[in-house]
Amino acid sequence: MLTHFSAVLLFALCVSVVFGITQRADPKKMVRFGLFTFACLVGAVIVISWLMYAIKH
């Protein structure tokens, strides 16, 4: 069963693969940028989720 968080992980994975390939020219930089994009997307979701939790409570 797909949870909210697993949906986020899949979304971030797919987006970071395409961003990594298209936004950099060198294969090593592609991998690094893909990992950076993935970390940014997932990190932003975690931070915003905790912020919403803090606002609610």
Place this chain on the structure above:
Amino acid sequence: MTTEAQKISKPLPAQQSSLPWLVLFTGWIVPGAGHVLLGKWIRGTLIFAAILGMYLLGLGLQGKIYTPSSDILDLLGFLGQLGMGMGYFLARLFGWGAGSVLLTVGDYGTKFLTVAGLLNIIAAVDAHSLANGRKAS
């Protein structure tokens, strides 16, 4: 002596052939096909897997397939999903996805479908840039 503006406007050798436009069109119709045409199999396969994955997840979550509409948000959604190329036309032809969002997860599905289309446009333009020499490798 050429100025900076003249250097930028000077056409690149590959721009004179029709290959870049063929690559752009093929990349739009089938995700990653533009890169495969240029011999970049790994990139093409990864792009195909990522965009097809998002597309199938979107359909599985009963995401909405937009149709041309006078409503601006629906029109933007339609343009985004049109970026999927063949995937959009197949969904319309076989009635895949949903006509409207009925489930909560359907909203996620709609986002997956729209972002898949937008990513496919980015990938097709990237293949075009590789073909005309604007991108190094």
